[in-house]
Amino acid sequence: MRLANDRERETMVMVVVKQEKRLLEATAVGKSERLRRPTIRDVATVAGVSRATVSRVINGGHYVSGDKSAAVNEAIDRLRFSVNHTARNLATRRTGSVAFVISEAQEGLFEDPNFGVLITTCSMEVMRLEGHLVVMAAGEPSSQVHLANYLRAGHVDGALLAPTFRDEPLLDGLAGGDLPIVSFGRPFRYEKEVSWVSVDDHAAVRQIIAYLTSRGHRSIATITGPLNLSGGWWRLEGYREALGPRFRESLVAYGDWSYESGRVGARDLLERHPELDAIFVASDLMAGGAILELRRAGRRVPEDVAVAGFDDSKAAISTEPPLTTMRHPLAQLAREAVRMLFAMIDGQQDGPEHLMLPPELIIRGSA
Amino acid sequence: MRLANDRERETMVMVVVKQEKRLLEATAVGKSERLRRPTIRDVATVAGVSRATVSRVINGGHYVSGDKSAAVNEAIDRLRFSVNHTARNLATRRTGSVAFVISEAQEGLFEDPNFGVLITTCSMEVMRLEGHLVVMAAGEPSSQVHLANYLRAGHVDGALLAPTFRDEPLLDGLAGGDLPIVSFGRPFRYEKEVSWVSVDDHAAVRQIIAYLTSRGHRSIATITGPLNLSGGWWRLEGYREALGPRFRESLVAYGDWSYESGRVGARDLLERHPELDAIFVASDLMAGGAILELRRAGRRVPEDVAVAGFDDSKAAISTEPPLTTMRHPLAQLAREAVRMLFAMIDGQQDGPEHLMLPPELIIRGSA
DNA sequence: GTGAAAGCGCTAACAG
DNA sequence: CTGTTAGCGCTTTCAC
Numbered sequence: 001m002r003l004a005n006d007r008e009r010e011t012m013v014m015v016v017v018k019q020e021k022r023l024l025e026a027t028a029v030g031k032s033e034r035l036r037r038p039t040i041r042d043v044a045t046v047a048g049v050s051r052a053t054v055s056r057v058i059n060g061g062h063y064v065s066g067d068k069s070a071a072v073n074e075a076i077d078r079l080r081f082s083v084n085h086t087a088r089n090l091a092t093r094r095t096g097s098v099a100f101v102i103s104e105a106q107e108g109l110f111e112d113p114n115f116g117v118l119i120t121t122c123s124m125e126v127m128r129l130e131g132h133l134v135v136m137a138a139g140e141p142s143s144q145v146h147l148a149n150y151l152r153a154g155h156v157d158g159a160l161l162a163p164t165f166r167d168e169p170l171l172d173g174l175a176g177g178d179l180p181i182v183s184f185g186r187p188f189r190y191e192k193e194v195s196w197v198s199v200d201d202h203a204a205v206r207q208i209i210a211y212l213t214s215r216g217h218r219s220i221a222t223i224t225g226p227l228n229l230s231g232g233w234w235r236l237e238g239y240r241e242a243l244g245p246r247f248r249e250s251l252v253a254y255g256d257w258s259y260e261s262g263r264v265g266a267r268d269l270l271e272r273h274p275e276l277d278a279i280f281v282a283s284d285l286m287a288g289g290a291i292l293e294l295r296r297a298g299r300r301v302p303e304d305v306a307v308a309g310f311d312d313s314k315a316a317i318s319t320e321p322p323l324t325t326m327r328h329p330l331a332q333l334a335r336e337a338v339r340m341l342f343a344m345i346d347g348q349q350d351g352p353e354h355l356m357l358p359p360e361l362i363i364r365g366s367a
Numbered sequence: 368m369r370l371a372n373d374r375e376r377e378t379m380v381m382v383v384v385k386q387e388k389r390l391l392e393a394t395a396v397g398k399s400e401r402l403r404r405p406t407i408r409d410v411a412t413v414a415g416v417s418r419a420t421v422s423r424v425i426n427g428g429h430y431v432s433g434d435k436s437a438a439v440n441e442a443i444d445r446l447r448f449s450v451n452h453t454a455r456n457l458a459t460r461r462t463g464s465v466a467f468v469i470s471e472a473q474e475g476l477f478e479d480p481n482f483g484v485l486i487t488t489c490s491m492e493v494m495r496l497e498g499h500l501v502v503m504a505a506g507e508p509s510s511q512v513h514l515a516n517y518l519r520a521g522h523v524d525g526a527l528l529a530p531t532f533r534d535e536p537l538l539d540g541l542a543g544g545d546l547p548i549v550s551f552g553r554p555f556r557y558e559k560e561v562s563w564v565s566v567d568d569h570a571a572v573r574q575i576i577a578y579l580t581s582r583g584h585r586s587i588a589t590i591t592g593p594l595n596l597s598g599g600w601w602r603l604e605g606y607r608e609a610l611g612p613r614f615r616e617s618l619v620a621y622g623d624w625s626y627e628s629g630r631v632g633a634r635d636l637l638e639r640h641p642e643l644d645a646i647f648v649a650s651d652l653m654a655g656g657a658i659l660e661l662r663r664a665g666r667r668v669p670e671d672v673a674v675a676g677f678d679d680s681k682a683a684i685s686t687e688p689p690l691t692t693m694r695h696p697l698a699q700l701a702r703e704a705v706r707m708l709f710a711m712i713d714g715q716q717d718g719p720e721h722l723m724l725p726p727e728l729i730i731r732g733s734a
Numbered sequence: 735g736t737g738a739a740a741g742c743g744c745t746a747a748c749a750g
Numbered sequence: 751c752t753g754t755t756a757g758c759g760c761t762t763t764c765a766c
Contacts, residue, residue, distance in 0.1 A: 037520075037521055037743095039742095039743055040743070040745095041743075041744095049752080049753085050752065050754075051743090051744080051745095051753085051754095052746085052752070052753060052755095053751090053752060054744095055744065056751095058744095059745085063751055064752085065751060065752085068751085082520040082521070083743085084457075084521070084742085085462070085522055085744095086453055086457045086743080086744090087457050087742070087743030087745090088743080088744055089453045089744090089758090090451075090454055090457050090743080090744070090745090090759070090760090091743080091746080091757080092744085092745065092746095092758085093758065095453055097464075097499070097501070100502070102487065115483075119502060120469065120504045123469075123502045123503060123504050124504055127503065132464070132499075132501045132522075133501060133502050133503075134464070134499045134500060135486060135487075135490045135501075135502050136490060136494065137487045137490050137491055153404075153449040154404055154449070154451070155452055155499075292659070404759095406758095406759055406760080407760065407761095408759075416736080417736065417737045418759090419737060419739095419761080419762080420735085420736060420737075421760095422760065422761060422762085423735090423736090425760095426761080430735055430736085431735070431736085432735060432736085435735080435736080450759085451758085451759050452760095453758085453759080453760090454742090454758070454759030454761090455759080455760050455761075456742090456760090457742045457744090457758085457759080457760075457761095458741080458759080458760045458761040459760085459761065459762095460742070
């Protein structure tokens with residue numbers, strides 16, 4: 001009895017509200033006159049089933065009979081229904097979105113073509129898993145702290161971190177918190193605590209140095225990336241180890257991923273070691289700059305000086321000659337990172353997970 | 368009486384639910400053991416007010432007395448409360464997020480450093496307005512149609528469109544719909560119907576050509592961007608108009624924004640017009656390539672051939688000599704685009720709005 | 735100025 | 751397999 005009364009009341013209220021709404025909409029200004037989107041309630045009515053059944057259908061259709069399922073699907077099509085993610089998220093207590101955190105000052109990162117592959121692949125992969133990729137940028141330390149708090153406040157289900165610098169405060173606020181995160185590149189100081197994906201920089205460089213050595217090169221120099229970024233750091237470490245006793249500080253030029261720094265690096269190396277016969281450059285873009293400078297100095301590539309790059313980005317095939325380089329499996333890393341993140345979000349993964357993918361030697365004309 | 372009964376019932380239910388929840392949490396597995404986030408209900412209890420009052424406070428604090436307001440704020444701090452956007456969005460019928468749509472195949476766009484400024488500035492501006500910037504990429508035409516439908520399905524409040532190509536299907540599915548959109552660059556075919564922001568490419572090129580002419584240059588060539596992108600198209604139009612009767616097809620080399628196409632373009636121009644004494648290049652990156660090629664051909668810059676770029680991106684100061692160029696007010700355009708979009712979303716703006724910002728001539732060493 | 739309560743649209747027990 | 755119903759956390763009338 002009580003129940004019946006309640007339902008009556010509810011129904012009455014609903015009707016009134018609906019009328020008011022229609023009134024509102026009818027008098028609304030031009031553009032926004034579209035009627036409200038259909039809800040599962042509408043679908044349920046049209047299909048002649050309960051809301052729960054509709055919900056089941058749009059969530060995989062398990063435990064629903066064939067005909068009911070068909071009826072629901074038909075109603076969905078007819079009404080052009082599409083689920084309201086906000087409502088779903090409220091009910092499931094998930095936001096349905098993950099952050100892509102850019103910690104570096106904007107300018108730098110975006111000059112790197114790799115970055116584009118990363119963000120686009122992540123976005124597509126997240127969308128494939130029915131989620132949203134939300135880009136969040138924080139340059140200065142203060143806003144990084146702010147961002148870390150924001151992220152932890154439950155506005156996103158997890159976060160993907162673009163390569164972070166050695167001393168950035170971002171990870172301090174995130175590591176050990178309960179927000180699932182996956183870092184691109186091995187995060188300094190938090191390598192154990194935080195999940196990450198990375199190409200095996202160390203092994204990659206050993207491999208390419210071995211290749212250069214096997215081709216008879218004896219005086220192999222290098223141009224590094226930024227050493228406060230894990231890619232820059234580990235590629236130099238790999239070089240150092242590969243050279244072993246032949247390593248000398250003067251064989252190292254310090255770059256910052258930019259084309260220009262490749263040029264400057266090559267020039268300096270040539271000055272210090274006119275006899276050098278090969279250079280391993282830590283990114284293709286820099287390698288392009290290095291080749292230019294070598295040419296200017298009258299060296300032929302690869303006859304006089306062999307040049308090997310890293311990444312196999314678009315830059316690798318726009319040099320003359322095209323670059324011999326290590327392929328950086330960025331798209332795959334991005335997909336794996338998203339997979340790892342969702343596993344953590346879904347609670348299928350407890351502790352931190354670390355994934356190191358092998359690169360591949362791509363032999364072209366420069367070495 | 369009826370009311371009282373209802374409340375009683377509600378209260379009882381609440382208590383039971385809460386107990387169950389606590390039980391659940393206590394038995395939950397390790398990591399996710401954190402207690403649930405405080406809600407406005409908790410804040411209300413602690414502050415000794417109603418949920419409505421809390422809501423008022425966190426939404427501007429209007430119509431709330433000083434002391435209640437203070438009490439609420441104190442409770443908020445104490446409980447480390449932060450609003451649940453999902454719940455708010457459900458109640459307000461807004462998603463709180465806007466899409467940043469990348470229609471181009473990923474590779475291309477991300478080589479453009481401009482693009483980074485755009486997306487980062489948009490993200491920061493949207494966050495400043497309490498929203499989220501969701502990146503959505505769609506390369507092939509089929510997925511573009513899919514994306515257009517998705518966007519219109521109400522999953523976002525509006526969309527910012529990265530520069531679109533002349534014949535992309537994306538806009539066909541979006542223009543005229545009821546989803547607010549703002550395009551970066553003047554959208555072909557939809558210039559009237561769709562809101563957009565753009566630098567005044569046409570005027571910019573006239574200005575820089577006037578500058579070159581004033582410096583005594585008589586044979587001014589150009590290297591264009593992609594003509595199926597509005598920036599590329601209008602810069603060529605500006606060049607054409609500025610040259611007037613002196614315009615000749617052979618003075619035009621067609622590029623694609625890439626460094627390499629700048630090199631090739633300069634080489635071709637030099638071949639066709641050995642007498643040329645100036646080149647207007649439609650992007651700084653290409654200008655860098657052009658300078659390289661000119662040097663190779665033995666021309667001094669700017670003594671023999673003046674080179675002017677466009678964008679004033681980082682590339683402009685890493686050339687030798689640094690580039691004379693037109694500053695592209697990208698960050699400002701991004702902020703204005705977000706402002707326009709929110710105005711449309713908030714219903715403060717009806718028809719499409721178009722904003723063209725003037726560029727600024729930056730004189731450095733190359734011209 | 736403030737509180738009560740009705741939703742927002744969906745999911746997830748819980749019965750049956 | 752299917753329907754009922756109690757929330758998810760917040761906003762927003764509507765009274766007072």
